Amino acid sequence: MAFDADTPGPPHALELKRVVKSFGPVVALRSGSLTLDRGSIHALIGENGAGKSTLVKIIAGLYRRDAGDLLLEGESVDFTSTAQSKAAGIAVIYQEPTLFPDLSVTENIFMGRQPTNRFGRIDRKAMRTEAVEIFGRLGVALDPDRVTEGLSIADQQIIEIAKAISLDARVLIMDEPTAALSGVEVERLFAVARSLRDEGRALLFISHRFDEVFALCDTVTVMRDGSYVETTPIAETTVDELVRQMVGRDVTEMFPKQPAAIGDVVLQVEGLTRTGVFRDISFTLRRGEIVGLAGLVGAGRSEVARAVFGVDTYESGRVVLDGAVLRKGDPRAATARGIALVPEDRRKQGLVLDDGVARNITLTIRSKLARWGLIWNRLENEAARVWASRLEVKTAALDAEAGTLSGGNQQKVVLGKWLATEPIVLIVDEPTRGIDVGTKAEVHRLLSELAQQGIAILMISSELPEVLGMADRVLVMREGRLTAELPRAEATPEAVMFAATAPAEAAA
Amino acid sequence: MSATLTPVQPGTSGASRIVRRIATARETGIAVALVLVIVAATASNPTFLFSSDGFRDLLLTPSLLLLVAVGQAFVIITRSVDLSVGSVVGLTAYLTGRLFIDIPGIPIIVVFAAGVLLGGLLGAVNGVLVAWAKVPALVITLGTMYIYRGINVAWTGSDRINASDLPRDFRGLGTEHLLGIPILTIIALVVLIAAAWYLRNIRGGRELYAIGSDPDAAHLYGLRVSRRIITAFVVSGALAGLAGVLYAARYGTVSSAAGFGWELQAIGAAVIGGVAISGGVGTVWGAAIGAFLLLTINRALPILGIDDFWQRAVVGVLILGSIVLDRLLAVRQHRRLIAQREVDR
Numbered sequence: 137m138a139f140d141a142d143t144p145g146p147p148h149a150l151e152l153k154r155v156v157k158s159f160g161p162v163v164a165l166r167s168g169s170l171t172l173d174r175g176s177i178h179a180l181i182g183e184n185g186a187g188k189s190t191l192v193k194i195i196a197g198l199y200r201r202d203a204g205d206l207l208l209e210g211e212s213v214d215f216t217s218t219a220q221s222k223a224a225g226i227a228v229i230y231q232e233p234t235l236f237p238d239l240s241v242t243e244n245i246f247m248g249r250q251p252t253n254r255f256g257r258i259d260r261k262a263m264r265t266e267a268v269e270i271f272g273r274l275g276v277a278l279d280p281d282r283v284t285e286g287l288s289i290a291d292q293q294i295i296e297i298a299k300a301i302s303l304d305a306r307v308l309i310m311d312e313p314t315a316a317l318s319g320v321e322v323e324r325l326f327a328v329a330r331s332l333r334d335e336g337r338a339l340l341f342i343s344h345r346f347d348e349v350f351a352l353c354d355t356v357t358v359m360r361d362g363s364y365v366e367t368t369p370i371a372e373t374t375v376d377e378l379v380r381q382m383v384g385r386d387v388t389e390m391f392p393k394q395p396a397a398i399g400d401v402v403l404q405v406e407g408l409t410r411t412g413v414f415r416d417i418s419f420t421l422r423r424g425e426i427v428g429l430a431g432l433v434g435a436g437r438s439e440v441a442r443a444v445f446g447v448d449t450y451e452s453g454r455v456v457l458d459g460a461v462l463r464k465g466d467p468r469a470a471t472a473r474g475i476a477l478v479p480e481d482r483r484k485q486g487l488v489l490d491d492g493v494a495r496n497i498t499l500t501i502r503s504k505l506a507r508w509g510l511i512w513n514r515l516e517n518e519a520a521r522v523w524a525s526r527l528e529v530k531t532a533a534l535d536a537e538a539g540t541l542s543g544g545n546q547q548k549v550v551l552g553k554w555l556a557t558e559p560i561v562l563i564v565d566e567p568t569r570g571i572d573v574g575t576k577a578e579v580h581r582l583l584s585e586l587a588q589q590g591i592a593i594l595m596i597s598s599e600l601p602e603v604l605g606m607a608d609r610v611l612v613m614r615e616g617r618l619t620a621e622l623p624r625a626e627a628t629p630e631a632v633m634f635a636a637t638a639p640a641e642a643a644a
Numbered sequence: 645m646s647a648t649l650t651p652v653q654p655g656t657s658g659a660s661r662i663v664r665r666i667a668t669a670r671e672t673g674i675a676v677a678l679v680l681v682i683v684a685a686t687a688s689n690p691t692f693l694f695s696s697d698g699f700r701d702l703l704l705t706p707s708l709l710l711l712v713a714v715g716q717a718f719v720i721i722t723r724s725v726d727l728s729v730g731s732v733v734g735l736t737a738y739l740t741g742r743l744f745i746d747i748p749g750i751p752i753i754v755v756f757a758a759g760v761l762l763g764g765l766l767g768a769v770n771g772v773l774v775a776w777a778k779v780p781a782l783v784i785t786l787g788t789m790y791i792y793r794g795i796n797v798a799w800t801g802s803d804r805i806n807a808s809d810l811p812r813d814f815r816g817l818g819t820e821h822l823l824g825i826p827i828l829t830i831i832a833l834v835v836l837i838a839a840a841w842y843l844r845n846i847r848g849g850r851e852l853y854a855i856g857s858d859p860d861a862a863h864l865y866g867l868r869v870s871r872r873i874i875t876a877f878v879v880s881g882a883l884a885g886l887a888g889v890l891y892a893a894r895y896g897t898v899s900s901a902a903g904f905g906w907e908l909q910a911i912g913a914a915v916i917g918g919v920a921i922s923g924g925v926g927t928v929w930g931a932a933i934g935a936f937l938l939l940t941i942n943r944a945l946p947i948l949g950i951d952d953f954w955q956r957a958v959v960g961v962l963i964l965g966s967i968v969l970d971r972l973l974a975v976r977q978h979r980r981l982i983a984q985r986e987v988d989r
Contacts, residue, residue: 198864219866234864236857238924239850247854248867250847257845286981 147210149174149338150195150226150307154364155204157190164190166362168204172307172338177329179349179370180342182359183382183600183633188342191359192311196228197221208307219248227300228309233292237285242267244284245298270298274328290321297328308332309340314348326352344432344637346375358382376630383600383629393580393606396588399423403475403561403592405444408453413439414616417453421561421592426583428607428627429596431636436616437596438480441563445477446470457561471500476554480565480596482543486550489539493531494520496538497552523552527582544575551582562586565596580606600629612636670918670973671930674966678937685944692947700826702940707832708887708894709935712906713913714839715767715883717931718876720914721843723856723923724774724781726877729884729910731792732766733903736888738796741805741898744814752814756889763885764878766792771877775870789907793900800900807896818894828890832932835883839928852876856923912959913938916966938962 150172157165165187172178182188193199194206197215206213208224215221221228235244242264243250250258251266267280276294284295293313300308310329314322329352333339343349349356350370358365358381365381403421408414414436421427429437442448444455449465456462463469467477479485487496494513497520498505505515517534524534527548531541538549547567554562567583568576583606587593597603603610610627612620612635620635682702685692692698712729719726736759743755770788774781807815817827843849851872855862862869884903892898917934919926938959945955 217866218864219868222866230864234858234861236854236861236924238857239853243850243854248847248851248865250850252847256847258847258850283981286978 147207148172149209150340151205151207151210152191152195153205153207155191155194155206156202157194157199158202163362165194165201167364168194168359168362169364170340170357171367172340174306174338175333175336176355177333177339177341177353179353179356180340180359181344181346181349181356181378181382182365183598186359186382187362188359189311190362192228192309192340192342195221195226195307195309222303225304225306226309227296227303227305227307229293229296229300229311229313231312233289233296235284235287235292235295238283240281241278241284241287241295242280244295245270245302249303266302267298270301273301273331274298276324288321290325293325294328297325297332301332305337307338307340309342311342312344313341314343314345322348346378346637349378350375360384375634379630379633383633393426393608394584394588396424396584397590398425398608399590402458403444403594404456405440406454406456408440408443408450408455410439410443410448410450412616414443414613417613417618419611419618419621421594423560423590423592424587425608426587426593426595426606428603428610429594429613430598430600430603430610430632431613433598435613435636437613438565440613441477441565441594441596444470445475445563447477471557471559474558474560476500476557476559476562478547478550478554478562478564478567480569482546482550483539486553487538487546490537492533492535493524493529493538493541493549494534496549497523497556500553500557519556520552523556524549527552527555528578542575544579547575547579548582551579555586559591561592561594563594563596566598567595568597568599568602600632603627603632604629670970671927671933673969674917674930674933674937678933678940681937681940681944685940685947688949689947692944699824700821701943703829704826704894705943706936706939707826707829708890709906709909709913709939710832710932711835711883711887711890712910713917713931713935714836714928715880716907716910717914717917717919717926717928718839718843718852718879719781720911720919720921721852721856721923721926722873722876723859724873724876725785725911725921726767726770726781726880727785727907728766728770728789728792729880730903730906730908731789731796732763732881732884733888733891733906734796734900735766735792735799736763736885737891737898737902738800738805738900740889740892741809744811745805745809752811752817755814756886759885759889760882761885763888764882767877767879767881767884768874770881771874774877775873793904797900804900805892805896805898810892810896814893815896818890818896828894831886831890835886836928836932839879843928848872848875853924856925858924909938910935912963916962918966918970920970921967 148171150170152168152170155165155168168187168191170180170191180188180191190199194201197218197220200214200216208226213224215224236247239247245267246263251262253259264280271278271280274294274297278291278294284292287295313325329339329341341349341353353370355367356370356373356378357367358378360382365384399422401420401422405420406418408417417440419427431437439448443450446462446465446467446469454461455464457473457475462473483489488499494517498516501519502511505511505519507515520534524531529545529548529552531545538546541549564583568579580602583593583595595603595606604627607627608624610622610632611618612622612632614636620631622631682693686694693702712733716726716729739762740755740759743750743758766788770781770785773779773784777784820827822830843852851862851867854865854867855869855872859869888903891902913934914926914931915921915934916937917926917930917932919931941958941962942955945958950958
């Protein structure tokens with residue numbers, strides 16, 4: 137509404153108009169618009185993949201926009217490096233603080249801009265005094281001389297904020313700063329944010345937590361699918377309204393799952409706990425069933441999957457497969473008993489990029505293929521050909537390097553690799569991330585067919601439409617806990633979003 | 645523990661702070677080791693230290709390696725490595741001889757400048773390749789190590805520089821001393837102090853540590869990462885060039901094998917001195933003491949009656965020992981910092 141009106145009077149602190157950014161064929165930001173004003177805290181919300189982080193990186197000068205306007209104090213700017221945006225008075229605090237672990241707290245604040253005397257010698261005393269003064273203003277007791285290694289995320293964020301203050305930043309952007317903070321730490325951060333606002337700075341606050349957005353912010357902008365949706369003063373909106381704007385589309389028809397006969401329970405997870413990562417996770421999987429595991433990035437979904445498969449260990453709880461307990465921390469045993477895990481990052485965790493397609497597919501069944509300890513190319517290719525054709529992997533040759541395939545075909549190779557083990561439980565983590573729309577549908581059809589053949593599938597996905605379209609049942613995690621279990625009929629976008637974001641008391 | 649636990653306390657007594665810092669510094673440990681080696685060797689054979697030759701050798705031989713090790717420390721601190729320095733020493737040493745032979749009467753200072761310049765240039769080639777090709781420095785400098793040595797061999801052939809080819813004044817630099825301290829050592833110390841000062845007090849120096857500590861963060865901070873990495877390689881090359889000139893002055897004889905294997909000794913010296921191979925940690929003081937320890941042990945072991953085979957093994961043990969020690973210290977510090985965080989809650 138307000139963003140494209142040519143408002144008279146003083147210019148906005150920062151203004152983005154219809155900014156576009158693509159990476160190859162993938163459009164990360166279709167039309168991003170945002171207006172920040174001095175003395176105000178602005179919230180930016182949206183689902184994972186809505187384009188928030190891309191928008192921030194364009195402001196920071198990490199990415200260059202393909203089209204659209206970026207105005208700072210009414211002046212058009214075009215940052216080509218983080219140094220330029222910083223010099224212009226823009227400070228960004230990323231989700232993961234980026235500090236130098238081997239250097240002192242003080243040095244981390246001033247790196248690259250240390251106060252110097254006439255001869256270029258760093259004035260350590262002045263530097264330390266200023267650090268102490270900033271910490272005093274923020275009301276925190278941090279030793280300015282200690283190294284930053286080992287500091288909590290909260291303290292690291294305080295250093296990032298101190299950095300922004302020492303820069304005298306006019307615009308301060310915080311990308312999910314509270315994701316890893318405890319209640320007290322969040323309060324401290326909010327107090328700091330408010331005092332910065334009262335000094336007349338413009339703040340942008342990205343968060344998934346509605347309670348925080350309503351407690352801290354003055355205005356809120358919603359993004360969806362890389363586009364601007366709406367900007368509203370916080371007093372004039374509600375959680376329900378924001379959720380509707382974030383989801384806002386007809387989703388259930390996109391990925392039809394074919395009905396499959398749902399059989400007996402094959403996998404039982406009971407009270408799985410790993411301190412600081414996930415707590416008391418219990419669920420079951422049945423034959424022929426696809427269970428969606430939804431939640432925000434960082435909610436602990438992948439970690440649960442890794443623990444079930446045995447890549448990571450856990451402190452308490454157990455995993456029961458086909459009536460017998462599964463040894464923990466032993467992925468080889470899990471594979472032998474019929475669990476397969478298609479990991480989140482297929483390039484790093486799923487494929488040997490420099491190896492051929494055939495070799496990748498047969499990676500899980502090497503000992504089965506071997507004759508007298510040797511693996512013949514012919515056998516390898518025969519086994520691989522079966523899966524490559526069943527999954528319709530589009531590749532020039534079976535010995536083409538896996539790294540040269542498109543994302544969708546790479547994913548099919550990883551799937552083929554695990555299907556070759558003839559699993560009874562298949563865990564897929566973000567199966568369609570970074571895959572073009574056509575191949576996406578193919579992957580979905582494939583998963584649906586596998587379920588029809590009686591395989592139990594646990595599908596982790598951050599894409600709500602995918603979860604709602606594919607899953608017979610939806611589990612939702614928030615901050616390491618299961619917060620909801622919804623049958624297909626009750627799994628509406630609003631219900632899932634609420635369970636993924638609402639404070640624990642409300643959802644329990 | 646109490647040192648870091650106490651929060652902001654500006655009034656902590658300066659003297660006790662300095663004493664504590666020296667007592668706990670990583671460099672102190674190997675300085676003590678160096679003294680022990682010297683004491684042991686001298687006890688076994690007093691001429692090791694208490695003869696004019698013994699004392700001179702003690703300082704003279706490590707001074708050249710010190711220069712190369714200081715340059716190497718610059719590069720390692722940025723999380724790279726420079727394998728070409730030995731070849732640079734060889735090339736510049738031969739260049740030195742050639743200049744004196746081909747241009748009779750050339751001023752010594754010009755020869756020094758030429759050596760440092762050539763070294764810096766060869767270092768710049770490394771730096772540019774590492775910064776822009778995005779290939780690990782290990783591979784790049786392995787390549788240039790062979791290329792530089794190849795150029796050296798092609799240029800020298802079976803020729804060699806002899807002491808008689810060099811002017812008397814220049815040769816004097818390698819043998820004379822001031823107040824009992826060899827000129828070479830004085831030059832090395834001046835370079836060491838300047839390098840240490842730069843790394844500690846100048847923005848560019850601090851940024852080398854930042855880049856080595858976390859390259860991605862350095863990029864996000866807006867530091868000029870490529871430029872700094874190139875600078876580190878130029879320094880490394882230039883110091884190797886200086887060492888090459890001084891090599892000619894010290895030994896008089898330069899064949900195409902001059903400086904062979906020095907790169908590994910320089911890396912060894914830096915690592916023994918506490919410069920972390922993973923970047924971001926260490927000082928040139930450590931690298932310098934490391935260079936002294938490495939070469940002094942080599943001289944001391946025969947005196948202590950240890951046979952040739954074991955001398956090499958001892959150097960290896962020293963390097964592995966330092967790495968294990970650094971790892972243990974890092975793990976301990978990490979645990980302590982985590983524990984402290986829990987207490988602060």
